[in-house]
Amino acid sequence: MLLRYFIRRLLWMIPFLFVVSIVVFALIQAPPGDFLTTYVAKMAESNEGIDQATLERMREQYGLDRSLPVQYWKWISGLAVGDFGQSFEWNQSAWSVIKSRLPLTLVLMLSTFIFAWGVALPIGIYSAVRKYTVGDYVVTFFGFLGLATPNFLLALVVLYLGVRFFGVHMGGLFSDEYEGEPWSLAKVIDLYKHLWIGILVLGTAILASLIRIMRANLLDELSKPYVTTARAKGMAEWKLILKYPVRIALNPFISIIGIYFPALISGAVVTAVVLGYPTLGPLMLQSLLAQDMHLAGGILMIMCSLTVVGMLISDILLALLDPRVRYD
Amino acid sequence: MTEHLHDDTPADTDGDESMLADGPPLADGRNTAVASQWQLMWWKFRRHRLAMAGLTVVVILYLIAAFAEFLAPFDPNSYDRKGGFHPPQAVHLIDRTEEGGLTIRPWVWETELTRDPRTLVSTYQATGEKTYLRWFGEGDSYELWGLIPGNRHLLTPVDPDKRFYLLGADRLGRDMLSRTIHGARLSLLIGLIGVAFSLVLGITLGGLAGYLGGWVDTVISRSVELVLSLPTIPIWLALAAALPATWSTETRYFFITLIVSLVGWTELARVVRGRFMSLKNDDFVVAAVLDNAPQRRVIFRHMLPSLTSHIIASVTLAVPLMILAETSLSFLGLGLMPPAISWGVLLKEAQDVRSIVLGPWLFAPGVAVVITVLAFNFLGDGLRDAADPYN
Numbered sequence: 001m002l003l004r005y006f007i008r009r010l011l012w013m014i015p016f017l018f019v020v021s022i023v024v025f026a027l028i029q030a031p032p033g034d035f036l037t038t039y040v041a042k043m044a045e046s047n048e049g050i051d052q053a054t055l056e057r058m059r060e061q062y063g064l065d066r067s068l069p070v071q072y073w074k075w076i077s078g079l080a081v082g083d084f085g086q087s088f089e090w091n092q093s094a095w096s097v098i099k100s101r102l103p104l105t106l107v108l109m110l111s112t113f114i115f116a117w118g119v120a121l122p123i124g125i126y127s128a129v130r131k132y133t134v135g136d137y138v139v140t141f142f143g144f145l146g147l148a149t150p151n152f153l154l155a156l157v158v159l160y161l162g163v164r165f166f167g168v169h170m171g172g173l174f175s176d177e178y179e180g181e182p183w184s185l186a187k188v189i190d191l192y193k194h195l196w197i198g199i200l201v202l203g204t205a206i207l208a209s210l211i212r213i214m215r216a217n218l219l220d221e222l223s224k225p226y227v228t229t230a231r232a233k234g235m236a237e238w239k240l241i242l243k244y245p246v247r248i249a250l251n252p253f254i255s256i257i258g259i260y261f262p263a264l265i266s267g268a269v270v271t272a273v274v275l276g277y278p279t280l281g282p283l284m285l286q287s288l289l290a291q292d293m294h295l296a297g298g299i300l301m302i303m304c305s306l307t308v309v310g311m312l313i314s315d316i317l318l319a320l321l322d323p324r325v326r327y328d
Numbered sequence: 329m330t331e332h333l334h335d336d337t338p339a340d341t342d343g344d345e346s347m348l349a350d351g352p353p354l355a356d357g358r359n360t361a362v363a364s365q366w367q368l369m370w371w372k373f374r375r376h377r378l379a380m381a382g383l384t385v386v387v388i389l390y391l392i393a394a395f396a397e398f399l400a401p402f403d404p405n406s407y408d409r410k411g412g413f414h415p416p417q418a419v420h421l422i423d424r425t426e427e428g429g430l431t432i433r434p435w436v437w438e439t440e441l442t443r444d445p446r447t448l449v450s451t452y453q454a455t456g457e458k459t460y461l462r463w464f465g466e467g468d469s470y471e472l473w474g475l476i477p478g479n480r481h482l483l484t485p486v487d488p489d490k491r492f493y494l495l496g497a498d499r500l501g502r503d504m505l506s507r508t509i510h511g512a513r514l515s516l517l518i519g520l521i522g523v524a525f526s527l528v529l530g531i532t533l534g535g536l537a538g539y540l541g542g543w544v545d546t547v548i549s550r551s552v553e554l555v556l557s558l559p560t561i562p563i564w565l566a567l568a569a570a571l572p573a574t575w576s577t578e579t580r581y582f583f584i585t586l587i588v589s590l591v592g593w594t595e596l597a598r599v600v601r602g603r604f605m606s607l608k609n610d611d612f613v614v615a616a617v618l619d620n621a622p623q624r625r626v627i628f629r630h631m632l633p634s635l636t637s638h639i640i641a642s643v644t645l646a647v648p649l650m651i652l653a654e655t656s657l658s659f660l661g662l663g664l665m666p667p668a669i670s671w672g673v674l675l676k677e678a679q680d681v682r683s684i685v686l687g688p689w690l691f692a693p694g695v696a697v698v699i700t701v702l703a704f705n706f707l708g709d710g711l712r713d714a715a716d717p718y719n
Contacts, residue, residue, distance in 0.1 A: 019554060027563070030570035148701035150652050152659055153675070153694045160684045160691075169681060259556060266561035270656055274679070284562060285660055288569035296569070300562050307557050 002319060009315050013308045020304045021079070025072050028297035079301065085294030089287060094295040098280065098302065104173065105279040107191075108198055108272070109264060109306070113257075113313075116203040116210060116264075121253070123207075124214025125246060128222065139211060146208035151267045155201045155274040162197075171276040198275050202267050206260055214253050221245035247321070254317045261310020265303050369637060372714040379710020385703035393512040395472070399482050400506035402491070403468035404669055410441055411501030413687045414452055414493045419461065419483075434461040434483065436492045460486040496689035498677055507674055508692050514670035515651055516700070518585050522650035523643050525589035530596025531639070535627065537597070538604025549601070552594045560591050561656060568662040577668045584663050588653040592646040599642045603635050637715040645708035648701040655697055671697050 040055070066074075078085065084094035127139045162168055173194045174187070221227070222245055230240050269281030276282070280299050287295040363371070373379060392399055408414075417436045425431050438457040443450045465484035471477050485492055495505040537548035567587045571580060607613055608631075616630045651671075657663030658672025659679070666673055671693040677683060678690035 016554070016557075020558070023558075023563075024566075027566040027570070030567070144702060144705065145698070147705065148648070148698045150655055150659075150694075150697065152656060153691075153697070156678060156684060156694075157691070159681050160688060163681055163685050164688075171681070262557055262559040265559035269559075269561050269565070270660065273660060281562075285565060285662075288565055288662065291569070296566060300566055303559050303562050307559060311557070 021076055024297055024301045028293045084298035087292055087295040089290050089292040094298045098298055101280050101283055112199045112202045115199050116206045120207050120210035124211045128215045128218035143208040143211050146204045151205055152270045152274045155271050158197055173277050198271055201271050217249040217252050218245055221249050255314050257314035258311040262307045265306055369714045373710055376710035378706045382703040382706030386707055389700055393516045396510045396513050397470040397472050400509040401481055401483050402503045402506045404507045404510040408491050408501040411497045412499055414497035416496040416689050417493055459490045459492055462486050495692045504689055504692050508696055511669045511671045511674050511693055518654045519647035519650045522585045522589040523646050526592030526596055529593035531600050534597035534600030535604055538601040552597055555594050564657055565662050568657055588650050596642050607631050641711035641715045644711050648704040
């Protein structure tokens with residue numbers, strides 16, 4: 001049953017990804033000139049002339065002389081088989097550049113996701129149950145502060161504190177001795193010794209909103225008659241809260257994943273730039289600044305597709321948690 | 329995080345305001361029975377202490393932005409070669425006269441860059457001399473709003489060759505206080521202009537979807553969902569990268585604002601659509617339609633005015649999103665560029681760890697961003713609660 005539901009949700013993503021691919025393609029086409037004009041400019045910069053015949057041949061090879069719909073078709077059918085075009089900045093296929101950075105990007109995203117939702121849940125419950133206590137006010141205060149502080153600012157502050165008080169530069173993802181080494185348990189541990197800063201920076205911003213959502217929804221449930229009834233019947237307080245109101249308040253908390261996942265991807269770009277992580281965000285910024293549009297477009301497409309992962313997670317979790325969600 | 333600063337979760341209700349609508353006259357002479365809708369909203373809003381504080385801060389911030397030239401002690405681009413990374417100084421207000429009595433006049437300790445002979449570390453040391461300051465003195469000349477020429481500043485050094493740094497100086501010895509104050513202008517303005525753009529988009533599209541329904545509603549609602557599910561910063565970056573680098577500062581500013589507003593309209597469209605759908609069947613709207621009022625009149629004369637308060641609340645919550653968006657874009661080097669001065673452009677100076685270790689006061693524009701965003705959020709929350717005074 002769940003499997004069929006899962007497949008149906010997956011199929012729904014196809015029209016979504018189709019529209020997204022049109023948007024991304026339009027963005028790649030937006031800068032004046034095309035891939036070759038930039039290429040020629042690059043060659044001229046390094047004093048390597050390029051003759052007209054070669055240029056014509058390349059234009060044909062990349063299909064740049066065709067109409068836009070044909071170019072789009074070429075691009076999208078390439079994507080389908082993992083051909084993201086050529087990155088002239090790196091002089092290799094865009095996919096191989098992306099591939100080397102994708103795993104760490106996913107690790108950062110999923111770790112942050114688990115951290116944010118995992119921490120927001122107990123704090124949100126505490127904040128609602130102990131409404132208007134000192135603890136609640138402290139949580140609310142930090143929540144607002146987290147909302148108002150841009151990711152990159154928080155990352156900079158963390159970097160500053162690291163150098164100022166511990167004398168270490170906390171950017172990057174690996175210690176020198178593990179750079180370029182094959183994966184091992186020690187390397188994974190070393191990775192997380194660095195990654196927690198990024199997780200913390202990225203997580204706090206989302207954490208704040210998540211706590212507010214959990215708190216507000218739980219407060220709504222706590223004032224309902226069935227809670228009073230259960231309490232009057234002598235049910236243990238914590239058991240009561242966790243068993244009934246929390247389960248209902250979990251729904252919006254879970255369904256928001258679909259909306260906050262894109263926000264997570266967005267935030268990861270800026271945070272990774274500041275912290276110097278070898279993830280997709282800094283690569284995209286770099287390729288945009290160099291007008292390496294095939295690479296930038298490929299990354300953009302992947303980032304947009306990742307939002308689908310968020311939607312899937314939220315759909316499946318909802319289906320698992322709430323028996324009222326219909327599978328058909 | 330730059331998006332989804334506010335959520336649609338139900339606000340805490342205290343239940344103590346439900347009597348406002350048709351209760352008896354209150355003790356202080358306010359008569360809720362005959363008060364207008366806006367009067368009721370104001371009363372309800374005034375009780376929200378954080379929102380009132382937010383309103384005050386927002387008004388002060390915009391006043392600072394408006395009179396930046398006068399409030400800033402120096403021209404934001406003037407620099408002092410000997411003042412790079414000068415730390416912030418405190419203003420002393422009480423001074424000792426030559427006879428030993430006390431007088432009131434502002435001054436700061438004069439400093440000098442000295443190099444420790446052994447460690448070779450350069451630091452600013454007080455020379456023991458005082459740099460005297462003057463209220464409303466003459467300083468760098470400017471043109472207020474590009475119109476009114478002037479050279480008076482709130483606080484200037486008596487000796488025009490001297491400088492003082494209340495918030496420290498950046499790498500080139502430019503006064504951070506003056507730069508932060510001037511940065512407020514572009515950063516705060518982008519919020520307002522961006523919101524104006526997204527207001528037009530949001531009301532038009534949301535209104536059409538809510539009023540017409542049917543396939544128009546389906547198309548617009550799906551588009552809103554699509555935009556909401558895209559990661560904003562990568563999209564903004566791609567759009568901003570498409571802007572030619574040769575454009576003038578003004579053109580670039582305009583288009584960056586446009587790009588930033590591409591996110592704000594979805595939330596507004598959703599609010600307007602929902603309200604339109606529920607209003608459509610209200611008695612007074614049905615009456616207007618039955619009276620054969622033209623569609624335009626029904627929408628603009630009858631429906632929109634009753635939405636105004638909700639729209640104002642949504643708009644207020646959209647402004648900080650725009651400000652944060654501009655800050656992030658400029659910080660990454662794809663938004664506004666120098667010589668334009670905005671908080672994001674200023675924070676770009678603080679991008680590498682070396683700079684911020686040398687001058688932590690480079691964070692000043694960041695503090696300004698946080699204060700602004702907080703103030704707008706408190707204000708918006710209060711407005712949203714007050715928007716419907718009959719509930």
